[in-house]
Amino acid sequence: MHSHLLQDIGLSIIAATVLAYIAQFFRQPLLLAYLVAGVIIGPIGFRWVQEQDNIQSLAEIGLAFMLFIVGLEIDLKKLLTAGKPALAATLVQVVGSVILGWIVATALGYTGLPAMYLGAAVAFSSTMIVIKLLTDRGEMDTLPGRLTLAILLLQDVFAIIALAVQPSLGQDLPIGAIALAGIKGLALLAGALLVSRYVLPLLFRFVSMQPELLLLSALTWCFTVCFAAIWMDFSLAMGALIAGMSISTLPYTLDVVAKIRSLRDFFVTLFFVSLGMLMAKPTGGVLAHAAILSAVVLASRFLFIWPTLRLLGQDNRVGLLSSIHLSQSSEFGLLIALLGISFSPAHITQDVVSLVVIMLVITSTFSTYLVKYSHALARLVVRGSEATPLKDRLSTHGDDQDAQPADVMLIGCYRVGASLVPRLLKKGVNFSVVDFNIVLHDKLRERAVRCIYGDISHADTLEHAGVRDAKVLVCTVSDDFLRGVDNRRLLQMLRRLNPKAAIVVTAQSARHALQLYEAGADHVVLNRELAANHAIGIIESVLEGRSSDKRAHIAELEAIRVEEI
Numbered sequence: 001m002h003s004h005l006l007q008d009i010g011l012s013i014i015a016a017t018v019l020a021y022i023a024q025f026f027r028q029p030l031l032l033a034y035l036v037a038g039v040i041i042g043p044i045g046f047r048w049v050q051e052q053d054n055i056q057s058l059a060e061i062g063l064a065f066m067l068f069i070v071g072l073e074i075d076l077k078k079l080l081t082a083g084k085p086a087l088a089a090t091l092v093q094v095v096g097s098v099i100l101g102w103i104v105a106t107a108l109g110y111t112g113l114p115a116m117y118l119g120a121a122v123a124f125s126s127t128m129i130v131i132k133l134l135t136d137r138g139e140m141d142t143l144p145g146r147l148t149l150a151i152l153l154l155q156d157v158f159a160i161i162a163l164a165v166q167p168s169l170g171q172d173l174p175i176g177a178i179a180l181a182g183i184k185g186l187a188l189l190a191g192a193l194l195v196s197r198y199v200l201p202l203l204f205r206f207v208s209m210q211p212e213l214l215l216l217s218a219l220t221w222c223f224t225v226c227f228a229a230i231w232m233d234f235s236l237a238m239g240a241l242i243a244g245m246s247i248s249t250l251p252y253t254l255d256v257v258a259k260i261r262s263l264r265d266f267f268v269t270l271f272f273v274s275l276g277m278l279m280a281k282p283t284g285g286v287l288a289h290a291a292i293l294s295a296v297v298l299a300s301r302f303l304f305i306w307p308t309l310r311l312l313g314q315d316n317r318v319g320l321l322s323s324i325h326l327s328q329s330s331e332f333g334l335l336i337a338l339l340g341i342s343f344s345p346a347h348i349t350q351d352v353v354s355l356v357v358i359m360l361v362i363t364s365t366f367s368t369y370l371v372k373y374s375h376a377l378a379r380l381v382v383r384g385s386e387a388t389p390l391k392d393r394l395s396t397h398g399d400d401q402d403a404q405p406a407d408v409m410l411i412g413c414y415r416v417g418a419s420l421v422p423r424l425l426k427k428g429v430n431f432s433v434v435d436f437n438i439v440l441h442d443k444l445r446e447r448a449v450r451c452i453y454g455d456i457s458h459a460d461t462l463e464h465a466g467v468r469d470a471k472v473l474v475c476t477v478s479d480d481f482l483r484g485v486d487n488r489r490l491l492q493m494l495r496r497l498n499p500k501a502a503i504v505v506t507a508q509s510a511r512h513a514l515q516l517y518e519a520g521a522d523h524v525v526l527n528r529e530l531a532a533n534h535a536i537g538i539i540e541s542v543l544e545g546r547s548s549d550k551r552a553h554i555a556e557l558e559a560i561r562v563e564e565i
Contacts, residue, residue: 008049009270011041011048011049012037012038012041012049012269012270012273012274013266013269013270015037015038015040015041015273016033016034016037016269016272016273018037019033019034019036019037019040020033020034027368027372028364028365028368029128029129029364029368031126031128031129031272031331031360031364032360032361032364032365034269034272034273034275034276035272035273035275035276035357035360035361036276036361037273037276038272038273038274038275038276038277038278038279039276039277039279040276041273041277042276042277042278042279043277043280043281044279044280044281049277060236060271061267063236063237063240063267063268063271063335064222064223064226064236064237064239064240065222065240065260065263065264065267065268066240066264066267066268066271066331067237067240067241067244068222068240068241068243068244068260068264069244069257069260069261069264070127070156070241070244071240071241071242071243071244071245071246071248072244072245072247072248072253072256072257084312085147085308085309085312085313085314086147086150086151086154087154088308088312089147089151089304089305089308089309089312089322090150090151090154090155090158091154092304092305092308093123093151093300093301093304093305093308093326094123094124094155094158096300096303096304097119097122097123097296097297097300097301097304098119098120098122098123099119100119100122100296100299100300100303101118101119101120101121101122101123101293101296101297101300102115102116102118102119104122104292104293104296105118105119105293108289108292108293110352113169113340113347113348114347114348114349114352116169117336117337117340117347117348117352117356118293118352118355118356120162120333120336121293121329121330121333121334121336121337121356121359122293122296122297122300122329122333122359123155123158123300123333124155124158124159124329124330124332124333125151125152125155125301125325125326125327125328125329125330126328126329126330126331126360126364127152127153127155127156127330127331128331129328129364129367129368130148130152130325130326130328131149131152133325133367133368133371134148134149134325134371137371139483142437143314143318143436143437143439144317144318144321144322144325145325146439147309147314147318147322148321148322148325148326151305151322151326152326155330155332156241156332159330159332159336160238160241160242161185162332162336163234163235163237163238163241163335163336163339164182164184164185164234164238165182166235166336166339166340166347167233167234167235167343168180169347184232184233184234185234185238187232188225188228188229188232188234188239188242189242189246191228192225192228192242192243192245192246193246195246196221196246196247196250200221200247200250201250203217204217204218204250204252208252211255211259214252214255214256215256215259215260218247218252218256218260219260221243221247222239222240222243222244224243225239225240225242225243225246226239226240226243227239229242235339237335237339275334275338275357276357278338278341278350278353278354278357279353279354279357279358280350280351280353280354282354282358286351286354286355286358287358289355290355290358290359290362291362293355293359294329294359294362294363294366297327297328297329297359297363298327298363298366298367301323301324301326301327302320302323305319305322305323305326306319306320306322306323307319309322315382315436315453316378316381316382317378317382317436317455320374320377320378320381320382321374321375321378324367324370324371324374324377324378325371325374327363327366327367327370327371328360328363328364328366328367329356329359329360329363329364330360331360333356333359333360334356334357334360337352337353337356338353340352340353341353374483375457375483379455379457379458382455405466405469405470406430406431406432406450406466406469406470407429407430407431407470407471407472408424408429408430408431408432408470408471408472408473408474409431409432409433409434409465409466409467409470409472409473409474410431410432410433410434410435410474410475410476411434411456411462411467411473411474411475411477411490411494412434412435412456412475412476412477412482413433413435413437413440413444413451413565414435414437414476414477414481415476415477415481416476416506416525416527417433417474417476417477418440418564418565419560419564420474420476421433421444421447421449421565422560422563422564422565425447425449431449431450432449432450432451432452432465432466433449433450433451433452434451434452434454434456434461434462434465434467435451435453435454435456436453436454436455436456440565441453443565444565447565452464452465452466456475456477456482456485456490457482457483457485457490459493459496459497462493462494462497463497467494467497467498467501468497468498469498470498470501471501471502472501472502472503472504473494473498473501473502473503473504474503474504474505475487475490475491475494475503475504475505475506476504476505476506476525477506478506478508478527479508479512480508487505487506487507487512487516488515488516488519490505491503491505491516491519491520491521492519492520495519495520502522502523503520503521503522503523504521504522504523504524504525505521505523505524505525506524506525506526506527507524507525507526507527508527508528509526509528510526510529513526
């Protein structure tokens, strides 16, 4: 038995690794590779795994680790301050998606609990996939990125509620059972928070100098809450999530996450491989239903998130990008389906689980390409769109005045551009800023800086902003963070609009800088060379025995920090 178990684990890991290389080559989420690996070596594939139940038992450990870390990374303070747009958009989207998914599932012939489960599978988006895609594209700190993250975190809260209610579904008195489940869930959460507030800080501080004991203490807390959740008729997954959330604000969180991550990666791989093994051989009908429900997932994001954000003052671009980011089903949908088949009697059949798995594969693959080309899609949709609630709101703050000509214009205000703002103010330079980050606009207006809302990848926006009359045009946003355009094309647009202005741009390499000079730049700033020149000066001073004025530099940094936007 043991030899079979080791052989099955080895086959699962090898298959997952091979498929992961293929997924990486095609720039697909690794989660999909693990699911496909399970399909290939499982019952509907080559049947190489002989002890499938053992793999699934080990996979539950991975599930606990995964949700424990998800809980650790949920910042409760950020959830409480997510703001009206994120909260309203999440509420409308989750409720609307569940209802729409239930209606479509019912029309496809699923009734009762299966239709409810499919509605839940439609409602949630994948935190792991979205964060990975946005991090790779450097968009986590943009307004659509922050809204997307807030919506994902709030979706996780709704998922916790679904996990709490799930065991009570299908009983004779569902209202009373659900109410009792809610009370027990609140009691479990309150108990975990109280222990983490008054007991765990003392315990963790006592063992903080022993990293091994700190890790074991965190894992012990995780499994203790899991056992409490099981005892109260909740799932292991809900216990792990609450355990992580309850200690997410402790100062040891980052260290615990770093140490558990390698364990999580191993067991989570087995978890998703085992999910692939759970798939029944799909019939043509199941595939057709999966395609229809996948379309419902995509449609629900545009039907509920985009209009809600527009009504709350965001513009078309932000609403559209946030909808695209969330256009896939979630691992939470898989988890809910997996738990649904584990109850006695089971809430759903194997076909429904297979349907949810196929939905995740379809939507995750499709959303990867949607996010990749999201800014190009946004330009196509938003182009020609006139007044939006955001533009109307900005106009009441004096946009007409802001669009007046300025001697110097910052085309985009990110990092280097943001650092230029206080220096330009000190020099008394007549300047303005063009950017589509509305949070940045609020900060700039506090300093009486003129700012124009607009997408700098559009020539019409640049013309309306008044670049024709500027003496100096400055774009310090690197190609890595520009969306829908690069510095070369942006430079060409600026030069066409204003042939006489001095145009300053930034480059990432000498070759890139030379290309920008050929395209018409007047001055190209090579950021890495500036940093290298500063560093070599420090190195030379140390080698020559001259001490650097550290205190003066710290004082300078403190002054800069106060002025930062």
